[in-house]
Amino acid sequence: MSYQSYNELETVEIATRFAASLKAGDVIALAGELGAGKSVFCRAVMRVLGVTDEALPSPTFAIIQEYDADHCRVAHMDWYRLEDVTEIEMLGVRDFFLPPWICLIEWPERAHDLLPEGTIHVDIQCDGDHIERRLITVR
Numbered sequence: 038m039s040y041q042s043y044n045e046l047e048t049v050e051i052a053t054r055f056a057a058s059l060k061a062g063d064v065i066a067l068a069g070e071l072g073a074g075k076s077v078f079c080r081a082v083m084r085v086l087g088v089t090d091e092a093l094p095s096p097t098f099a100i101i102q103e104y105d106a107d108h109c110r111v112a113h114m115d116w117y118r119l120e121d122v123t124e125i126e127m128l129g130v131r132d133f134f135l136p137p138w139i140c141l142i143e144w145p146e147r148a149h150d151l152l153p154e155g156t157i158h159v160d161i162q163c164d165g166d167h168i169e170r171r172l173i174t175v176r
């Protein structure tokens with residue numbers, strides 16, 4: 038499924054509709070270049086899930102942010118600064134691929150092989166001609 042977004046608010050709307058079908062145990066991998074809107078998309082998803090508070094204190098806070106939500110917990114990960122699969126695996130990320138977690142991962146290409154079967158892929162592609170235009174593909 039593909040969606041055109043012409044500004045940040047439209048991406049928020051697309052993410053809000055997308056989030057309605059999520060359930061505990063879902064893993065969402067968000068690909069797209071720097072500044073594509075992965076974090077914008079994630080924050081909109083988290084609002085739908087009922088995240089209202091600050092991230093919980095965690096030793097891996099730079100890479101994994103943990104939140105309480107309404108009927109699940111949310112892990113928001115950014116693998117940008119990680120080098121390889123082993124380094125990412127060492128953080129225990131697999132623990133977040135199961136209920137009660139919903140796991141949102143930016144820069145999943147750092148360790149593609151680690152993603153579980155059934156991962157939902159969200160690709161956000163920029164458009165060289167229009168700075169605010171994005172093509173968002175969910176598969």
Ligand SMILES: Nc1ncnc2c1ncn2[C@@H]1O[C@H](COP(=O)(O)OP(=O)(O)OP(=O)(O)O)[C@@H](O)[C@H]1O
Binds near residue numbers: 044069170
């Ligand atoms: N159509 C759009 N959808 C989403 N964001 C947009 C859009 N048009 C412009 N923007 C802007 O692009 C930026 C996206 O920033 P964001 O932090 O979400 O990117 P990111 O993909 O998470 O980058 P990073 O790889 O650095 O984590 C924001 O400043 C936002 O206002």
Ligand SMILES: [Mg+2]
Binds near residue numbers: 075076077143
């Ligand atoms: Mg980001």
